[in-house]
Amino acid sequence: MRIETKEKINKILDSARLKRTGPRKAIIEVLLQIKRPQTAEEILAATGKTRINKVTIYRTLDSMIEAGLVHRAFISEEKCHYELADKCSEHQCHPHFVCTDCGKTSCMHDVSVSMATSAPAGFVIQRQQVRLQGLCPKCNQTKF
Amino acid sequence: MRIETKEKINKILDSARLKRTGPRKAIIEVLLQIKRPQTAEEILAATGKTRINKVTIYRTLDSMIEAGLVHRAFISEEKCHYELADKCSEHQCHPHFVCTDCGKTSCMHDVSVSMATSAPAGFVIQRQQVRLQGLCPKCNQTKF
C-alpha cells in the first residue's frame, strides 16, 4: 500500500474518532478502491489475507455508518451493499443504476435529478435517494 | 366483502391470467386495502382466518410481480415490502417517504420528481425509483 493511502485512511479514522485498528484500515482500503457498492461478504473477500471475522465486518460497517463515513447504498438480492459516503451532498447521494438484464449496478456520479418538491403538509424532506433501472452499455449492445 | 370488490379481484386475476384461487384472492384483497407497502409477514397476518402458508405468500407475490400486478416497493429492516403496481407510470412509481425518526414509510402519490437526464454514453434509463427521507408530520411536531 502506498504511504499516502495509509495516511488518508488514518485521517479518515481520526476524523470519525474511531481507533486505528487493523480490520478498520483494511475495510476502508477496500472501500476506497472499489468502483461500486459491495456486500459485506465481498468486502470480507476483498480484504484477503487479513482474515477478518464477518462479525467484525458488520460491526465495523455499522460504526462507520453511525460516524457518517459509510452509506448503505441499496439492497439487492437480499444483500446490503455498502459504499463510502464521500462525494455525497447533504441532500442527495449519486444515483445508482441497475441493469435489468445483467443485474450489475453502477454509480452515476454525473447524473443529476432535481430534488423532490411539494411534500404534503407536515412532511419535511431532508434527503432523497434515486435508483435507476435500464440497460447498461454492454447489455444494450448485445440486445440490438 | 362487497360484491364489487370480489369482481374487481377476479378481474385483476383474469387480466394476469392467474387462476382464481383462495390465497390469491385473499392476498389481493389485503393489497387493495393497505395504505403503505407491507411485508410478506404482514400480508400473511392480514389475511387472518384464511390460514395461508407463508410459502404460498412468497410464491404468490412472486407470480404477481412477474405478471406486473405487484412491485417490491423497498426493503426495510431486512424485510421486503410489497404493494400493488397500479398507479405507476411506465417510467416511474410514486416516491416512498421514510421517517428518520419513527421509521414509518408513507406513499407520496402527489410528489413528483422529474426523470433523470443525461445518462452516460451507452446507458439507457427506463425507470427510476425515488426514496425520500425526513420527518413525518407526527415526528416533526414532537421534535419542535
Place this chain on the structure above:
DNA sequence: AATGTTGTTGCAACTAAGTTGCATCTGGTT
C-alpha cells in the same frame, strides 16, 4: 517503558427472511 481502562475482535451459537423438494389438492377444461 510499564500499566490500566475502554473499546474492539473473534468464536460459537443463534435468529429469521426467504427458498426448495415433494406429495397432495384444486381450478378450469374437455
Place this chain on the structure above:
DNA sequence: AACCAGATGCAACTTAGTTGCAACAACATT
C-alpha cells in the same frame, strides 16, 4: 365425471445478519 397443469402446504433447508461472552489491543496516563 374425469383429467391435468398449475397451486398449495408441510418440513427441512439456506444464508444474511445478530448476540453474548471471553480474550485482546489501541491509546492515555503515570
